[in-house]
Every structure is written in structure tokens, then in C-alpha cells.
Amino acid sequence: MQRFGWLVALVFLTGLTTPVQASAAAREPLRCATELDCTAAEIDLMTMAQRLDFLRALQSGPAAELGASDRWRNIEGVIAFFRDRGLGAPGTWVSHVDAAILEGVERGIAIALGRSTDGFGNPGSARWAAYLTALSRGELTTRDAHDRAWGEAEQASTEHGVALAERVHGLRPTTVERRFFQFSELYRWTLRNRPVAQDLLLLYGVLVHPQLAVGRVSFLDWFTDVSESAPSYKGCAIAYSYARLDPISGTIGTVELLLLYLPELFGEFRATR
Incomplete structure (x- = not known):
């Protein structure tokens, strides 16, 4: 009887928890x-x-x-x-x-x-x-x-x-996911540090394209526009391609990562103008 009692209790407890789990999975x-x-x-x-x-x-x-x-x-x-x-x-x-x-x-x-x-x-x-x-x-x-x-x-x-x-x-x-994640970190850093990002584009943008340094504000407006899905989708595609090709070895700084992605990102931006 004692062993039967434990079985009843187990069934009762299972009956309490299972509907909650099923409900969570079905939401x-x-x-x-x-x-x-x-x-x-x-x-x-x-x-x-x-x-x-x-x-x-x-x-x-x-x-x-x-x-x-x-x-x-x-x-x-x-x-x-x-x-x-x-x-x-x-x-x-x-x-x-x-x-x-x-x-x-x-x-x-x-x-x-x-x-x-x-x-x-x-x-x-x-x-x-x-x-x-x-x-x-x-x-x-x-x-x-x-x-x-x-x-x-x-x-x-x-x-x-x-x-x-x-x-x-x-x-x-995974190794690819870690590299890809670095791009998302750069994106959030740019959002939090817009004035610094503008200064970096003024300083290094000319290495990518002469027009980038001049049009850096418009480019940042496009790249960090939370109300648009196309820039982030295209940015993800570029970042994932680089992550799979392994151009990133170890941990690199913000400037290096920015210069790595900028050429293609700026190309996507110019295609929208």
C-alpha cells in the first residue's frame, strides 16, 4: 500500500506539471x-x-x-x-x-x-x-x-x-557563429556610439571610398535605421559570408572590424540611392 501511495502521488504530480508544459509548448x-x-x-x-x-x-x-x-x-x-x-x-x-x-x-x-x-x-x-x-x-x-x-x-x-x-x-x-556575433556586436556598438562612429568614418572612410567620408551621416542613418529590415538583412548576409570564409583570426578591434565590412556595406548603401 505504501508503494502504491507513492505511485498515486507521482501520477498526481505528473498530472499537475504536464498540462503546464504542454501549454507552454503549444503557445x-x-x-x-x-x-x-x-x-x-x-x-x-x-x-x-x-x-x-x-x-x-x-x-x-x-x-x-x-x-x-x-x-x-x-x-x-x-x-x-x-x-x-x-x-x-x-x-x-x-x-x-x-x-x-x-x-x-x-x-x-x-x-x-x-x-x-x-x-x-x-x-x-x-x-x-x-x-x-x-x-x-x-x-x-x-x-x-x-x-x-x-x-x-x-x-x-x-x-x-x-x-x-x-x-x-x-x-x-560554433566558430562561424562566434565570428558572426562579432558583427552584431559592432552593430550595437555603432548604435550606442554614433558620434564616435562618425569620427571613425571621417578618418578611415576614405580608405574604402572617397564618398564615404563625405556621406558618412547618411550611411550611418541607413545602416542603423531600426525601422528598416533591408540593411540588417544585407549586413547579416555579408557578415555570414565573411564568417564562413574565416577572414577573422582571433579578436580584432572595432576599427579593424569596421574596415572589414565597410566596402560591401557601403556598396549596398550606394545601391539604394
Whole structure:
């Protein structure tokens, strides 16, 4: 009887936990965008195509109430690139990092709307909420102020994602993923340090093309425009090609990385003019 009692208890406990797990696995992207409470673990279960639907629904739905209906189109470009190349399958290093970024955006929206105060342990949540609150109040009127606030929020979410992937799940990026990640770090650095990036383009841009130093502001406006998906998609394609060819050996500085990607990036920019 005692052994039977333990079996009954085990069945009862299993009955309590299984529906929760099944519910988490069954959550649809549009439902997550409506309820704003899907965790990074749940987002990790989504395909990249589903995450694209999720992010677009966030922007057209709750984020639009804060005047942010197009503030993550650049992330759309990254996710679309992952989708098209078959990268970031659930449970991978890329997937966990990406899921944390989307979780931060989602929870930031929920906090900014006053629907919650819980950031789910994601430091990016509070930064996204602060960004959205300032944006809705009309405080981020210059590109420097806007891009710095946006970049700081994504950086915090990204670092949390790396910690989740590596410390919690024990994963490490592949060599190609690590090189590719360096490009994303450069992108966020540029957002957070726009005046410095302009100075670097003035100093080194002429090495790439005479027009780059002169048109550096327009180029940066294009490259860091969070309301457009094409620049980030094209930037990802360039970065991934270089990462696979292994032109990066070891750790290189911001200037070296900038000069590595600039020729093709500037070529893409000129094609849009």
C-alpha cells in the first residue's frame, strides 16, 4: 500500500506539471504577442518564421500603443536571414540568444504599458521599457539619443541571452557563429556610439571610398535605421559570408572590424540611392 501511495502521488504530480508544459509548448506567436508573458524558454521553441510573426504582431499590436509600430524592423531582418539560411533551430546557442532578445522586447512593452512590473529576470526588459516610455513621450528627438537608448536595451538583452545559452544551457557558439556575433556586436556598438562612429568614418572612410567620408551621416542613418529590415538583412548576409570564409583570426578591434565590412556595406548603401 505504501508503494502504491507513492505511485498515486507521482501520477498526481505528473498530472499537475504536464498540462503546464504542454501549454507552454503549444503557445502561438500571436497569443504571445497579445498576452505579453511568453518566456525566453517558450520563445526558444518557436521556429524563426514563428518569431518573425511574433515580432511583427508585437509591433502592430501592443507596441503601436506606445508609438513603436516599426521600432524592431531591423531585428526582423536578422530573423528573416536566420529563417532563410536555416540557422537558429530551437535549443541552439543562436536560438537562446535570440529568444532572450525577443523576451526583453516583449516584457519591455508589457512594463511600459503598465501591464506588469516583472522583467522575467531579463535586464533588457527594464531598458526596453525605459526606451519605449521615453519614445512615447517624444523625448528621443535626435538620432544619437534614440539609437543610444535602443542599442543599450538590445545589448542588455543580448548579454542576458548569451548568459542563458552558455551558463544555463551549457552551450557554446560554433566558430562561424562566434565570428558572426562579432558583427552584431559592432552593430550595437555603432548604435550606442554614433558620434564616435562618425569620427571613425571621417578618418578611415576614405580608405574604402572617397564618398564615404563625405556621406558618412547618411550611411550611418541607413545602416542603423531600426525601422528598416533591408540593411540588417544585407549586413547579416555579408557578415555570414565573411564568417564562413574565416577572414577573422582571433579578436580584432572595432576599427579593424569596421574596415572589414565597410566596402560591401557601403556598396549596398550606394545601391539604394
